[in-house]
Every structure is written in structure tokens, then in C-alpha cells.
Amino acid sequence: MAASPTNTEIAEKLLRIRTLMEFAGEPFFKFMAYERAASAVQNAGPIPELIARGTLRELPGIGKTIAGRIEEICVGGTCAYLAELEERYPPTLMELLDVPGVGMKTATAMFEQLGVASLGDLEAALESGRITELPRLGKKSIENMRRGILAYKGRKARTPLGKALPLAREIIAFLRERTPADDLTTAGSVRRQELTVGDIDIVCTSDRPDDVVSAFVGWDAAEAVLAEGSTKASIWLAGGLQIDLRVLPRELYGNLLQHFTGSREHNIQLREYAVRKNLRVSENGIVDLESGRTIACRREEEVYSALGMAFIPAEMRLGMGEIEAALGGTLPAVVGVGDLRGDFHMHCTWSDGANSLEEMISAVAARGYAYHSISDHSWAQGTRTQYGLNASQLREQRAKVREIGERFGVRTLCSSEVDILPDGRLDFADDELAELDIVVASVHTATNISRDEMTARIIRACENPYVNVIGHPTGRMEAFAGFEFDYDAVFAAAARTGTALEIDGHPGRLDLSGPLIRRARDFGVTFTCDSDAHGVSQLENIAYAVGQARRGWVTKEEVLNARPMEDVLAFVAAKRG
DNA sequence: GCCGTTTTCGGCCCGACTGTTTTCAGTCG
Numbered sequence: 083m084a085a086s087p088t089n090t091e092i093a094e095k096l097l098r099i100r101t102l103m104e105f106a107g108e109p110f111f112k113f114m115a116y117e118r119a120a121s122a123v124q125n126a127g128p129i130p131e132l133i134a135r136g137t138l139r140e141l142p143g144i145g146k147t148i149a150g151r152i153e154e155i156c157v158g159g160t161c162a163y164l165a166e167l168e169e170r171y172p173p174t175l176m177e178l179l180d181v182p183g184v185g186m187k188t189a190t191a192m193f194e195q196l197g198v199a200s201l202g203d204l205e206a207a208l209e210s211g212r213i214t215e216l217p218r219l220g221k222k223s224i225e226n227m228r229r230g231i232l233a234y235k236g237r238k239a240r241t242p243l244g245k246a247l248p249l250a251r252e253i254i255a256f257l258r259e260r261t262p263a264d265d266l267t268t269a270g271s272v273r274r275q276e277l278t279v280g281d282i283d284i285v286c287t288s289d290r291p292d293d294v295v296s297a298f299v300g301w302d303a304a305e306a307v308l309a310e311g312s313t314k315a316s317i318w319l320a321g322g323l324q325i326d327l328r329v330l331p332r333e334l335y336g337n338l339l340q341h342f343t344g345s346r347e348h349n350i351q352l353r354e355y356a357v358r359k360n361l362r363v364s365e366n367g368i369v370d371l372e373s374g375r376t377i378a379c380r381r382e383e384e385v386y387s388a389l390g391m392a393f394i395p396a397e398m399r400l401g402m403g404e405i406e407a408a409l410g411g412t413l414p415a416v417v418g419v420g421d422l423r424g425d426f427h428m429h430c431t432w433s434d435g436a437n438s439l440e441e442m443i444s445a446v447a448a449r450g451y452a453y454h455s456i457s458d459h460s461w462a463q464g465t466r467t468q469y470g471l472n473a474s475q476l477r478e479q480r481a482k483v484r485e486i487g488e489r490f491g492v493r494t495l496c497s498s499e500v501d502i503l504p505d506g507r508l509d510f511a512d513d514e515l516a517e518l519d520i521v522v523a524s525v526h527t528a529t530n531i532s533r534d535e536m537t538a539r540i541i542r543a544c545e546n547p548y549v550n551v552i553g554h555p556t557g558r559m560e561a562f563a564g565f566e567f568d569y570d571a572v573f574a575a576a577a578r579t580g581t582a583l584e585i586d587g588h589p590g591r592l593d594l595s596g597p598l599i600r601r602a603r604d605f606g607v608t609f610t611c612d613s614d615a616h617g618v619s620q621l622e623n624i625a626y627a628v629g630q631a632r633r634g635w636v637t638k639e640e641v642l643n644a645r646p647m648e649d650v651l652a653f654v655a656a657k658r659g
Numbered sequence: 660g661c662c663g664t665t666t667t668c669g670g671c672c673c674g675a676c677t678g679t680t681t682t683c684a685g686t687c688g
Contacts, residue, residue, distance in 0.1 A: 111671060115660035145661050183677095185686045220679060270688090281688085309687090311676050316687090326688075328675090341673085346688070353672040358665080364673050 085533075086130040086156055088563055089123050089597075095155050095164060096120040096148070101176055102167035104186055105193075118143035118401075121347045123152070125400045127601030130156055131570050142351075142401060174200035182230040182308075183223075191216050205231065229306065237322030240278035242560050243626070244589025246323075247272055250282050253325060256301060257286065261294040265335045269342035270326075273396045275629030277592055281324040285342050291329040298327045334367060336379030340386075341365035347401030348394075355405060356389055363389070397596070397632035414637050417611070419628045421638040423646065424453040425621065426551055427499065427522055427584065427612035432479055433458035434469045436617035439479070440486055445618035447490035453647050455495035456483055457522045457553075460509035471498070473514045480517065493647055495519035499553055504528040504535075506542025508549070515548035520654050522584065522612075524553030529565045536567040541575040547658050551610050551642075552576065554586040558593040569598060573605040580657045582642050583607050585634075587627030588614040599634025608653070610642045 087095075100116035122141040123129060132138045133156060139149045154161035177200055178189040184204075192198035195216060198207050204227075207213045213224060250268040257263050263286040267273075270283030288294050295315045299307045304317040308324070316326045330338045341349065341364060353363045362369040368377040368388050379385045386393045391408035395416055398404045407413040429435035430442045437445070439456065446454045458479065459470030471479065480496045487494025499522045501509040508515065508523060515521050523543045531539070543549050555572070556564035576583050583602060586593045591614065594602065599609065611627035613620055631641065638644040642653060 109660090112660050114671085118661080143661065147660060183686070187685060218679065218684075222678060226677090283688085309676055314675055316676090342688085344688085346672095350672055357672075362673080366674080 085566060087159065089126060089129055090563075092129055092152060092155055093120040093124045095160065096123065096152070098176070099151070099161075099164050099167065101179065102164075102171055105171055105175065105190065106167065115143065115145075116148065118347065118350075119148045119152075121345075121401065125402050125597055127597055128569055131568075131601075142403065172199045174202075177201040178204060181227065181234050183226045184230065188216075188219075201231065201234075233306075233318060233322050240280050241323055242278050242589065243272065243275060243592065243629075246279045246282055249319075249323075250284065253282070253284055253301075257284070257294065257298065257327075261288070261297040262290045263288045263294045263329065264332065265339075267339055269339055270344060273343050274345060274399060275397045275596075275626070275633055277595055281326060283342050284325065284327045285335075285338050286327070286329055287332040287335050287338070288329050289331065294329050295327065328365070330365065333378045333380055334365070336382045336384050337363075337367050338365050339382045340379075343382075343396050343399060345399055345401060348399035348404070351401050351405050352389070355409075359389070361389065395632055397629055398635065400633075414635050416632040417628060417636050417638040417641050417644055418632075419625050421641070421644040422451070422611060422624065422628070424451045424455075424643045424650070425613050425615075425624055426455045426495075426497065426520060426610050426643055427457050427553060427586065428454065428615040428621065429458050429499070430456060432456075432471060432475070434616060439482065441618055442615075443483075443486050443492065443494055444490050445621055446494075447487075447492040449621060451492060453493035453495060453650065455497035455520055455522075457497040457499040459526075460498055460500040470501075470509075473510060476510070476514070477517070497522060499524055500549075501526055502539060502543045504531060504539065506539040508543065508546060512546070512548055515546075516658075518548070520550050520650070521548050522551040522553045523549045525557055525565070529557055531565075533566040533568065536565050537571050540567060540572050544572070544575045544579045544581040549581055550654050550657065551582045551584050551612075553584045553612075554588075554591050554593040554614070555583050556593050556598065558591060558595065560590050564593065569601065570605070573602045573607055576602070577606040577608075580608075580653065582610045582653075584610050584612055585627040585630050585636075586612055586614045587623040587625065587630075588620070589623060589626055592626060592630055594630065594634070596630050596633025599630060599636060603635060603640065607640075608642055609636055609640055612643070 096116050097120045100113045103113035122143050126141050133153055151161045151163060178184050196207055196212055198204050208228060250272050254266045258266055265287040267285050269285045271279040272282055291313050299310050299315050299317055303319050305320050306318045308316040313330060314328050316324055318324055328342055356363045360371045362371055377388050383393045392413050394404050394408050428442060430437055430439045461470035461472045476498060483494050483496050496519045498518055502523050502525045503509060558564035583594060611624060611631055613624040615621045642650060
């Protein structure tokens with residue numbers, strides 16, 4: 083049997099149905115339903131597990147028809163309806179819509195009137211000049227189309243958060259230095275801490291918006307200017323990443339930030355709710371449709387309070403029930419970076435870190451943590467290039483750790499990121515682990531074993547009385563979806579055995595990620611937010627872990643390293659019995 | 660196609676910018 087499809091694969095199929103339906107001339111609200119459903123699938127826990135428990139239709143925007151199609155896709159990889167649409171339209175037709183500047187109207191006209199059905203066809207039509215036979219396509223539109231094709235070909239897929247966020251900070255620093263802009267803030271998917279982003283959104287306020295916009299489009303790194311208006315501009319960087327800037331008056335900053343933080347689905351739901359209260363919400367303020375009065379919100383919090391709901395943190399704005407929770411007073415108070423008292427996962431030069439034991443501990447102390455642990459790799463019993471510690475090296479390290487910590491005024495715990503072997507045993511014997519203060523256990527090798535074997539492997543690790551944290555539980559990396567296992571079974575085992583699941587802040591991992599965290603919460607799992615730092619400069623990556631925790635609705639009470647030291651020791655002691 | 664603290668039928672978010680236009684359609688977010 084084929085492996086069950088990932089949420090991303092299911093969402094892509096739904097979007098494909100959506101687009102082909104539009105080509106087929108189906109009604110607007112019918113095909114838009116598939117777009118909303120795709121968004122919900124993307125942000126949900128693993129779909130096959132929701133189906134197994136009969137809770138698929140609890141997702142927003144998924145009713146009887148679409149639920150049926152999703153179940154078909156999960157069983158057979160596709161559904162009859164999609165197959166039928168794909169019969170009628172060539173598979174390459176969708177390439178046209180991926181060209182910036184080409185929308186549905188243009189694509190339909192090109193297909194129906196010129197027989198253009200692929201990117202290659204479009205290039206030929208541009209070359210031969212036949213494209214000018216279509217109405218409303220002048221010189222500039224055609225030039226933009228040529229440029230759009232180049233951008234499409236050179237464009238990478240989505241950009242990882244770990245690359246986008248530093249870039250956003252760079253743009254903001256540039257604008258702060260060179261323009262009369264205030265309130266400069268990253269909005270959009272970067273602010274929401276999505277794992278990957280399609281573009282970067284920056285907002286600011288100014289009483290001289292023209293000066294801000296002209297400096298922005300004149301930035302050295304801008305390869306092309308896509309749009310330049312009086313309050314809004316877009317540029318492309320080399321590689322095709324798009325940056326959008328929006329400037330509004332100071333008194334509208336709250337509305338502006340709310341609007342451009344999204345998500346799209348969140349905003350649609352927010353505005354639909356507002357309309358029912360006779361209020362029209364946009365970046366230009368909230369208009370009371372009865373009195374005609376506009377409410378300008380200086381702060382984002384005022385937008386939500388004007389609508390009669392609790393403030394919703396940016397990371398939670400996915401259109402996945404947060405508005406209902408904010409209205410009902412059941413939105414959890416999510417953990418913040420400032421709530422953390424320590425960090426359980428970091429490496430030094432004893433294994434594969436870049437800084438010495440002393441440098442790491444000193445840097446941790448400088449961050450103001452009460453405690454932390456040094457968790458160098460185990461040596462993995464010869465299964466790979468050995469960069470970890472063996473038992474005697476670990477004992478040697480342990481003899482130094484506490485003394486150095488005391489010198490810098492921080493409680494340094496002795497730990498190990500011990501490998502979980504293929505059968506679920508650990509790389510150190512129990513009596514060796516018993517000498518440590520806390521133990522992180524992770525899968526690094528034999529990642530392609532079967533789903534059942536992987537499930538059993540991780541559960542067995544959870545059942546070891548000395549394992550306190552499962553490090554980066556799914557193995558997700560930028561170009562790897564993570565190994566397959568029964569998430570629900572592992573979450574249940576973690577909760578049952580008093581084993582925490584890590585939210586790893588290394589920007590190449592971000593594992594667990596938001597939707598899985600939210601799923602795990604239902605099982606009563608305890609989490610840790612860790613940096614997985616391999617050098618002092620990476621300790622700040624813990625903020626990415628907190629971002630994912632917030633996307634997963636995690637409170638500080640659910641985070642082990644937001645608790646006092648004695649509670650951490652009690653957590654370890656309780657499992658050892 | 661989905662959904663409900665006005666509705667199980669009749670609704671369904673909002674606005675900026677561009678290019679080709681004599682007043683607006685198309686695209687995008």
C-alpha cells in the first residue's frame with residue numbers, strides 16, 4: 083500500500099481542483115470553498131489520523147462533499163472529480179497561472195482563443211507576436227509577461243523562515259536609517275512564524291510616505307520594481323523573493339499591522355464576523371456602517387477589542403478556530419520568550435558545537451537563564467562518523483560542567499543528546515544515563531525504517547525511565563518532511579510516561595511545528611522549547627521554538643523550561659520513580 | 660460548497676496598483 087499523503091500533498095490536490103473548477107466556469111463560491119479547505123488542511127494535524135478518528139469535518143470549511151474527496155485522496159492518491167477535471171484540461175495549463183501577472187482571465191483567453199496550454203506555448207505566442215491578438219494586452223502587459231516568465235523560471239519555491247526573518251530585519255534596518263518611517267514592523271507570514279514564506283511584508287507609518295516608498299524601491303538589493311504607489315510598493319530581490327511595503331498614517335498603525343499580518347483566512351473570517359455586526363474592517367480603519375464613523379486603531383489590540391474579542395497573537399491567526407475562542411474567552415494565554423528560564427539542548431566543541439564548554443555556559447549566563455543543560459551528542463555506537471562522546475568522555479565532561487556553571491552564576495545541568503538506536507534502545511546504558519541530571523533522546527540514524535518500526539522505536543525511548551525529552555521528534559528538516567510514524571500513538575506515550583516532546587528552534591528544523599504541537603496538546607503532552615544551539619550565536623534560535631509553540635497554542639504551564647528549577651528536577655525524579 | 664447568537668436558505672472580506680482605458684477590468688495580497 084502506498085504511504086498516506088501528507089497534508090501538503092492533499093492541500094495541493096484541493097488547490098488543483100479549485101483552479102480547474104475555475105477554468106471549467108464553476109460558480110465563484112463553489113471553487114473558493116476548495117481554497118478555504120486547502121488552507122484548513124495545511125494547518126491541521128495529520129489528516130489520515132483525523133479521518134481515522136472521524137473528526138475531519140470539524141475542520142473549518144470542510145463539509146460533506148470536500149471531506150469525501152479528501153478521504154478518496156487519502157486512499158487512492160486522487161479522487162474521481164479531480165481525475166475528471168484533469169481529463170478535460172491539459173496538466174500544463176496551470177503553469178500559466180504561476181507566471182506573475184497572468185491571472186485566470188488572461189490564462190483562459192490565451193487557452194480558448196490561442197490554444198496556449200503551457201509555458202512553452204506562451205513563450206512561442208510571445209515570440210511570434212500572436213499574443214497581441216488578444217484584447218487588452220498592450221506593450222507593457224506583454225513586457226511584464228516576459229519578465230514574469232523569467233522570474234517564474236528563476237524563482238525558488240518558498241523561502242524558509244530562518245532565511246526570511248534575518249532578511250526582513252535587514253530591510254527594516256535600511257528603512258530605519260534612510261527614510262522618515264516610524265513603527266517599522268515585519269508583518270505577514272514572517273510575523274506569523276510560518277515554516278516557509280512566499281514573500282516578506284513590511285509595514286510602517288509616516289507623514290511622508292512618498293519619501294519612504296521612493297527610498298524602498300531604490301534599495302540596492304532590488305532587482306526589479308513591481309509596483310510603486312503612494313502608499314504601497316513591491317520589489318523583487320535576486321532569486322525572485324518579493325518584498326511588499328505598505329505605509330499609512332500613524333493613527334492607523336493598529337489597523338495596518340492587523341491587516342498585513344493575515345493570514346488571509348483569518349482576515350476573511352474576522353471580516354465576515356465584523357459584517358454581521360455592521361462593521362467593515364480594513365487597513366484603513368473599522369467603519370461603523372450605521373453611523374458611517376471610522377474607528378482608527380493606533381494599536382493592534384484595539385482592533386480586536388473594537389470587535390468585542392480577546393487579542394489574538396499573530397502566530398495563532400490561521401483561521402483555525404482562534405476567532406471563536408477569542409469571542410468565547412477560551413483562547414489560551416500562549417508562552418512568550420520572556421517566560422523561559424532555561425534551555426535544555428545545546429552543543430559545544432566536545433561534540434559538534436563551534437564554541438567551548440566555557441564559552442557556551444558563559445553565553446547562557448549572559449542571557450539571564452536560571453538553568454540550562456549541556457547536551458552533547460552520544461557517539462552512536464559506530465553507526466556514523468563519530469562526533470559524539472563515549473561514556474568515559476561524558477563522565478569527564480560531567481566533572482567540569484557544574485563548576486563552570488557556578489563560576490558564571492547559572493545552574494548547568496549535565497545532559498546528553500543520546501541517540502535512539504533503530505530498535506528503540508539508547509546509545510548509553512541505563513546506569514550511565516542515571517548519572518545525568520536530565521536526558522534528551524533523539525533519532526539521527528536509520529530514518530527510513532517502516533512506519534510501525536519508527537512508532538515502536540520512539541515509544542520505547544519514551545518508556546525508558548531516564549529519557550526526559552524527545553529531541554526534534556519528527557526529524558523534519560527544510561527539504562525533508564520528517565519520518566513517518568503514528569503521531570497520536572507517540573503523543574499518547576509521551577503524555578503517559580511523563581516524557582516531554584521538544585520544540586526545536588534550530589531554523590533548519592522547527593520540529594515539532596505548530597499544527598502537530600496543537601495536536602499533541604490534546605494528549606496532555608509537556609513540551610520543551612530549545613535552541614539546539616551549535617554555537618553561542620545560535621542560542622537566540624530559541625525564539626523560533628517559542629514561535630512554533632505559540633502557533634500550537636501552548637501555554638507557559640505546558641513548557642518544562644518555563645518552570646522553576648525545582649519543578650524541572652521533580653519532573654525528572656517523578657519518571658525515575 | 661460551506662455555514663448559522665438575525666438565517667437550514669441565502670448569503671459569502673476588502674482595498675491598492677497597473678495598464679488600457681474615456682470609466683474600469685485584471686491581478687494581487
